[in-house]
Amino acid sequence: MKKISIFDAEPGMILAKPVTVLHTTGRELMQTGHMLQKRHIKKLNQWGIEYIYIETYDSEDPIDFVFSDSIRLLAKQTYEDAIVSLTRLSKLLLSKGECDISEAGKTVSQIMDVIAMEHGLLSLLSKLKETEEYIYQHCVDVSVVSLILARAMDYTRDELQIIGTAALLHDIGLVRYKRKFWDNSMIQHVPTSIRKHPSMSREVAKKIDEVEPRILDIVAQHHEYMDGSGYPAGIKGEAIDELARIVCISEVYCHMVSPLDTAHSINPHDAVGVILDPRFNRFDPRVLRAFIANMAIYPAGTFVQMNNFVRGVVLSSNVDKPMRPKVLVLYDDESKPVKPFPVDLSDPKYADWYIEKVIPGQDITRTLGKLLRM
Numbered sequence: 001m002k003k004i005s006i007f008d009a010e011p012g013m014i015l016a017k018p019v020t021v022l023h024t025t026g027r028e029l030m031q032t033g034h035m036l037q038k039r040h041i042k043k044l045n046q047w048g049i050e051y052i053y054i055e056t057y058d059s060e061d062p063i064d065f066v067f068s069d070s071i072r073l074l075a076k077q078t079y080e081d082a083i084v085s086l087t088r089l090s091k092l093l094l095s096k097g098e099c100d101i102s103e104a105g106k107t108v109s110q111i112m113d114v115i116a117m118e119h120g121l122l123s124l125l126s127k128l129k130e131t132e133e134y135i136y137q138h139c140v141d142v143s144v145v146s147l148i149l150a151r152a153m154d155y156t157r158d159e160l161q162i163i164g165t166a167a168l169l170h171d172i173g174l175v176r177y178k179r180k181f182w183d184n185s186m187i188q189h190v191p192t193s194i195r196k197h198p199s200m201s202r203e204v205a206k207k208i209d210e211v212e213p214r215i216l217d218i219v220a221q222h223h224e225y226m227d228g229s230g231y232p233a234g235i236k237g238e239a240i241d242e243l244a245r246i247v248c249i250s251e252v253y254c255h256m257v258s259p260l261d262t263a264h265s266i267n268p269h270d271a272v273g274v275i276l277d278p279r280f281n282r283f284d285p286r287v288l289r290a291f292i293a294n295m296a297i298y299p300a301g302t303f304v305q306m307n308n309f310v311r312g313v314v315l316s317s318n319v320d321k322p323m324r325p326k327v328l329v330l331y332d333d334e335s336k337p338v339k340p341f342p343v344d345l346s347d348p349k350y351a352d353w354y355i356e357k358v359i360p361g362q363d364i365t366r367t368l369g370k371l372l373r374m
């Protein structure tokens with residue numbers, strides 16, 4: 001939204017705030033969303049209006065087009081609850097050396113319920129940097145992504161509980177590390193000592209009452225790669241638990257889109273490119289397929305430019321055609337705002353439209369930051 005002088009008003013601009021005028025004949029109004037034409041601008045001048053507010057769609061509004069209020073609030077609440085409960089669980093483990101698995105199980109169920117409704121939003125919320133404890137937030141992020149993938153791969157409800165819980169706990173050993181000499185930058189550079197953290201996480205998680213052995217295996221294997229180049233054991237292929245392969249890819253993705261230092265974050269589109277880099281043979285092809293189909297390459301809220309210079313915000317992805325999401329067009333090919341209209345790129349009607357680039361600096365992170373402070 002931008003405040004402009006009436007002398008700068010141009011046909012095609014859209015009012016971001018209503019204009020109301022009272023005069024002898026009653027009240028005249030131009031509503032929010034009204035697209036100005038020459039005659040309207042003339043009228044505004046006659047009315048003596050000096051300034052108007054017009055839509056720019058450039059930073060904070062698009063989320064309003066994308067998700068309903070209720071689902072946004074539910075996702076926000078679930079995400080925050082997950083961090084609180086993981087923090088509580090880990091503190092219990094570290095201070096008393098014991099806790100109950102049901103705590104993690106409840107958190108995983110809540111996350112699954114939101115994913116069933118709208119997985120796009122929860123995975124986007126995870127990009128926020130509002131908690132001081134990066135590790136807890138990161139664990140919740142990895143749990144969300146792992147559950148989205150495992151659900152898409154048709155694992156059973158029990159297996160989803162296992163992978164969701166294992167992902168929540170996967171870096172819990174780093175929390176203990178931090179108590180002594182943890183430096184947050186280590187999470188990116190992986191020094192030798194940090195390469196032991198999956199085993200440390202396993203040791204901590206082992207203290208949870210009634211924890212399933214498979215959960216511990218997944219925790220211990222979350223940095224093992226299919227080609228044997230991972231750590232700590234360097235095991236490869238079939239030796240790695242199928243669910244650990246899912247946590248592994250989710251973990252790499254989350255570190256790229258949501259690193260500790262936001263200056264190093266890359267957008268989901270580029271992160272997918274890195275994960276698919278043919279020079280690496282780290283990931284299970286079956287998980288990669290689920291990843292490409294379900295982790296929106298262009299998540300809802302991403303600003304994109306088409307090959308015909310039209311620009312807009314992604315509304316939702318098409319599972320079968322991840323490169324061709326639904327987009328809400330906001331600007332025409334001359335960068336002029338238009339009355340927003342949706343375009344489904346998977347529709348043959350738009351066969352010659354394709355996304356040329358993600359518009360940097362306008363990703364949804366800032367938008368969601370504002371949203372969560374509501």
Ligand SMILES: [Fe+2]
Binds near residue numbers: 222
């Ligand atoms: Fe890790």
Ligand SMILES: [Fe+2]
Binds near residue numbers: 138142170171251
């Ligand atoms: Fe991790």
